[in-house]
Amino acid sequence: MVSDTTCSPWRGVPRPVFGFLHACWAFSLTVLFVRQARGSAQSAVVPFLDAYLRKQQTCFAAATESLARALAYVSADVVRGHISRAVSEVVG
Numbered sequence: 001m002v003s004d005t006t007c008s009p010w011r012g013v014p015r016p017v018f019g020f021l022h023a024c025w026a027f028s029l030t031v032l033f034v035r036q037a038r039g040s041a042q043s044a045v046v047p048f049l050d051a052y053l054r055k056q057q058t059c060f061a062a063a064t065e066s067l068a069r070a071l072a073y074v075s076a077d078v079v080r081g082h083i084s085r086a087v088s089e090v091v092g
Contacts, residue, residue, distance in 0.1 A: 020066065025087075028089070034052055
């Protein structure tokens, strides 16, 4: 088991590396979904979606400096690739 931790910008506390990577994967997918949904959103929900995207932008900006180190713990190339590509798409 990996005991190394990294600060999670989503929780604001140190998290196990694999918890941090899970957050990177899960939140990147939600950002991609919200970006797509934002295009057809009705006026009442647009401010909520925009606020969510701004919050995630801040979290991902903080997470990117730890991502490469965390990904080094993943032995499966395909998993590393999926997480890396999803995060890269979010941070652009």
